[in-house]
Amino acid sequence: MxxxxxxxxxxxxxxxxxxxxxxxxxxxxxxxxxxxxxxxxSSPNAIQGMERVFGELMVYPDGYAADLREKVSRHLGVSEDRLIFGNGTDEIIHILSRSLLEPGTNTIMADLTFPQYKRNAVIEGAEVKEVPLKEDGRHDLEAMLAAIDDETRIIWLCNPNNPTGEYIRDYELRTFLDQVPAYVTVVCDEAYFEYVTASDFPDAVTLSNEYRQLFVTRTFSKAYGLAALRIGYGVGHADLVQGIEPAREPFNASRLAQAAAVAALDDxxxxxxxxxxxxxxxxxxxxxxxxxxxxxxxxxxxxxxxxxxxxxxxxxxxxxxxxxxxxxxxxxxxxxxxxxxxxxxxxxxxxxxxxxxxxxxx
The missing domain is CATH 3.90.1150.10 (Aspartate Aminotransferase, domain 1)
Incomplete structure (x- = not known):
């Protein structure tokens, strides 16, 4: 059935x-x-990166994404065991949902945000709590805090938000994280991070050093121009990353995608x-x-x-x-x-x- x-x-x-x-x-x-x-x-570097592996298409990709892992680790200044790679950030969202959500649990998100949060929660049988955005298109963080209960497992923050383009300020995110219980994972989806110019946009990756429940997702689909290759990643506390790794499919990031992303990071x-x-x-x-x-x-x-x-x-x-x-x-x-x-x-x-x-x- x-x-x-x-x-x-x-x-x-x-x-x-x-x-x-x-x-x-x-x-x-x-x-x-x-x-x-x-x-x-796309970056010319990315095209060249793919060309270098055209002769290796008969071989499965590196399931650990070692080269890309080392490159992103240095790029962000985080240890390699804090990274997980996926077939776009859509898969990272899927992995988190599959790992943390089940019937009897709930997840909180904005009402008017990226729809994949809700879709994955529904499939896992979790309750979805949608909190309307403020009139200015921003997350209502106080209302999201009020929606937390003992069964809350994930809060999704799309930052900047899709489809409004608005963002959560640094002081807002810090104040919010100070009040979120330790058992709730807070996901900051930063798909558009490279386009941000606001001086008060939070450094969520650095904040994840301080807040163990903060998990950050980013993608190569947008500013890097690699949407066709489907490659994204997540950054979180090592214990959380290792905990969700079993839900990741083997060889989920293609050889072409990994090679292009490695080269694109330098451009x-x-x-x-x-x-x-x-x-x-x-x-x-x-x-x-x-x-x-x-x-x-x-x-x-x-x-x-x-x-x-x-x-x-x-x-x-x-x-x-x-x-x-x-x-x-x-x-x-x-x-x-x-x-x-x-x-x-x-x-x-x-x-x-x-x-x-x-x-x-x-």
Missing amino acids: MKEQLKTLQPYKPGKNIEDVKAELGLEKVVKLASNENPFG HSFVDECSRKNRQGLEAFYDFCDIFQLKYFPSQTNFILIDFGVSGDVIYNYLLKQGYIVRSGEALGYPNGVRITIGTEADNEAVIQHLKDYIHDR
């Missing part, structure tokens, strides 16, 4: 495929700005340039929103969530006909919003112009 909880879930539905949109609408050019991928590609100029261009793109969207008095959330990520006052599907379909795939807020739990990935300068300008045309014509 199938698990009952699976009957309450829908399979993940990815956004429209570029080639399908071209064929459906007769367009020559279609740009996808829906999945928060890096519009500037600081690529990541810095992507972050700089991303910030310029965000500012262009801020200016547009300010001119037309549209509500938006200031973002520390490579996307922006804008409230157009109408169903996000309307804006989504309008931009789709212009050759731009974005993400409707209807699918994100923010019905009147549209989440737009920051693209190249040319694509940002084109999307903004199309949005201006829409506003003028409606």
